[in-house]
Amino acid sequence: MADSLVHSSDPLHPANHICELCRKFYTFGWVTGTGGGVSIRHGDNVFIAPSGVQKELMQPTDLFVMEYESKKYLRRPPVLKPSACTPLFMAAFEKRNARCCIHTHSQWAVLVTLISEAGQQGADRNVFSISEIEQIKGISRGGAGSDEIAEGGRKIGNLGYFDTLRIPIIENMAHEEDLRETLEAAIEEWPETCAVLVRRHGLYVWGKDVAQAKTQCESLDYLFQLAVEMHRLGLKWVK
Numbered sequence: 001m002a003d004s005l006v007h008s009s010d011p012l013h014p015a016n017h018i019c020e021l022c023r024k025f026y027t028f029g030w031v032t033g034t035g036g037g038v039s040i041r042h043g044d045n046v047f048i049a050p051s052g053v054q055k056e057l058m059q060p061t062d063l064f065v066m067e068y069e070s071k072k073y074l075r076r077p078p079v080l081k082p083s084a085c086t087p088l089f090m091a092a093f094e095k096r097n098a099r100c101c102i103h104t105h106s107q108w109a110v111l112v113t114l115i116s117e118a119g120q121q122g123a124d125r126n127v128f129s130i131s132e133i134e135q136i137k138g139i140s141r142g143g144a145g146s147d148e149i150a151e152g153g154r155k156i157g158n159l160g161y162f163d164t165l166r167i168p169i170i171e172n173m174a175h176e177e178d179l180r181e182t183l184e185a186a187i188e189e190w191p192e193t194c195a196v197l198v199r200r201h202g203l204y205v206w207g208k209d210v211a212q213a214k215t216q217c218e219s220l221d222y223l224f225q226l227a228v229e230m231h232r233l234g235l236k237w238v239k
């Protein structure tokens, strides 16, 4: 097995970085009970966690490495299977040219999908929308978060205070990998989104690099928690 692919003293090497991020994310309740995870596309390769393991305890040698173009595994730890989220991470890499995709099982993400389902915000049940909250400015306009080029007429930079943030919601399915089709459809339908909520399940969010995926995930989780608390107080989160 190609251990050289995951051995590095650099803390920002994807194999080290994924393990460190998962340890952090566990403390936020994002990767509880083996759920959720993170994948990084780095150079020609994609680094993927194993399926069904305690994500906060992973070591770099537990990771799978896939060659991006050929989709062949260059490194497969014995016994383990690659994360069931792999097709969804690949959708963000392929359709948005993302370099990092995070999947959380955050309760705040799940709760906003339940409140939207119940129609209690009077808005479309398949979209989470929020406006006039400062943290909206932490989210990119361009989907993959391209802050350099306005590809195909896409807007650049981050949302402004008076913009409305909209995150599509897709329905959950029995198996994670079966979500790929609807997640891809949502990505196509919402060219400016950097995330997709999965009802009663969690969130997929991506970025042009690890820092952007992580800060967008933090901003979204903040906004979801705020929205739930606003709902509890009888306040509307869409103005």
Ligand SMILES: CSCCC(=O)C(=O)COP(=O)(O)O
Residues within 6 Å of the ligand: 033, 034, 035, 036, 037, 049, 050, 051, 052, 053, 082, 083, 084, 085, 103, 176
């Ligand atoms: C209790 S986790 C159920 C599976 C799931 O939703 C998930 O995100 C984890 O998948 P993985 O294959 O990476 O363990």
Ligand SMILES: [Zn+2]
Residues within 6 Å of the ligand: 035, 036, 103, 104, 105, 176, 201, 202
């Ligand atoms: Zn999941």
